[in-house]
Amino acid sequence: MITFRDYYNNEVRLSFDDHPFSKDPRHVWVICRHKGKWLLTKHKERGLEFPGGKVESGETAKEAAIREVMEETGGTIQQIDYIGQYLVEGRKATVVKNVYYAKVDKLTEQETYFETDGPILLNYIPGKVKYIKKYSFVMKDGVLENCMKFLKKNNIQL
Template sequence: MYRFTDYYHNKVTLSFDDHPFSRNPKHVWVICTYKNKWLLTRHKERGLEFPGGKVEENESAREAAIREVKEETGGSIEKIRYLGQYTVAGKGGTIIKNVYFAEIKDLAVQKTYYETEGPIELSHIPKNVKRNKQYSFIMKDDVLKHCMAYIRKKR
């Protein structure tokens, strides 16, 4: 289990155990690859980030992850696996989020990408992402660092 603070100094707890905080989290985040590149999206307000969002009513977290990737990037998932779960204890309450790793089989051009500007393919995630203004706050805490290390170890 990892404990640290996020970009806004909220307390974050990350675990790679099987759903340690909730069986039914309300948020998802999906680290994606497409043709050996990282697949992100450009959120209209926050900047570059991996796709993710809220779990809708009558939807599992896994289903939400698949839907969010499609909505925000046009990506169809070939493989998806649960990585871990984290909590963010903020001023407005605690958020619990599942993290997934997905391999994308193809990208479809869409009329809308909802609150994003569509897919962004990167050969690498820069080491200075924490200080890079192009990237969303979601990319700037140690969740990304620990998840990337976990993915490298499990590949």
């Protein structure tokens, strides 16, 4: 278990164990790769971030992750794996979010990308993301940093 403070100074607990906080989380975040590049989306208000969002009624967290990647990037997932879960003790609510790692095999242009401006492909994620204004607050806490370490440590093809 890794504990740290997020961008808004809320306590965050991150674990790479199997669903330590909830078997039925209501949020997802998907670290994506497409043809050797990082696949992000540009949220209209927050900036660059990996796709993610809320689990809708009647769907699993994994189904939500697949849907969110399609809605926000036009990406069709070839492979998706659960890598961890985190809990944010916010001032107004507690949020539990599953983190997935996905390989996207194709991008399809869409008429709408919902609350985003669509896909952004990057060769690398800067080490100092938390200091770069164009990135979303979602990318600026220990979740991204620790998930990247986890992927590398476990030899997951980046």
